[in-house]
Amino acid sequence: MIELLVRAGFHEVVEAEDFEKAIDAFKRDRPRISFVDMILPGKTGVDLTKAILAIDPGAVIIAMSSIINKKMIRDSLDAGAKDFLLKPTNEIALSAVLTFWSD
Numbered sequence: 001m002i003e004l005l006v007r008a009g010f011h012e013v014v015e016a017e018d019f020e021k022a023i024d025a026f027k028r029d030r031p032r033i034s035f036v037d038m039i040l041p042g043k044t045g046v047d048l049t050k051a052i053l054a055i056d057p058g059a060v061i062i063a064m065s066s067i068i069n070k071k072m073i074r075d076s077l078d079a080g081a082k083d084f085l086l087k088p089t090n091e092i093a094l095s096a097v098l099t100f101w102s103d
Helices: 002-007 019-029 045-055 070-079 091-101
Strands: 033-037 060-065 083-086
Touching (some): 002 091, 045 060, 045 070, 060 070, 083 091
Parallel strands (some): 033 060
């Protein structure tokens, strides 16, 4: 995913391995777009989405998962994610999301 983002022109990509590190990274870096995996150690991606939006209600969050689960997709969008990508994603899908949600 990071390689795809760099090829798409995002050269400052930050990765976090769990909920707490993701919150710290979001507070520190305030990314234009946050890609949130729905399966995280400890808490869910829905929890992370809600926490990020509590910090910045205007944050753009794209939910991601390698599992196709309608409830998970619905829950992530209901929590405030703007879109959903299936992992592994490809350049076409990523480009479409970035074009639509980038400034």
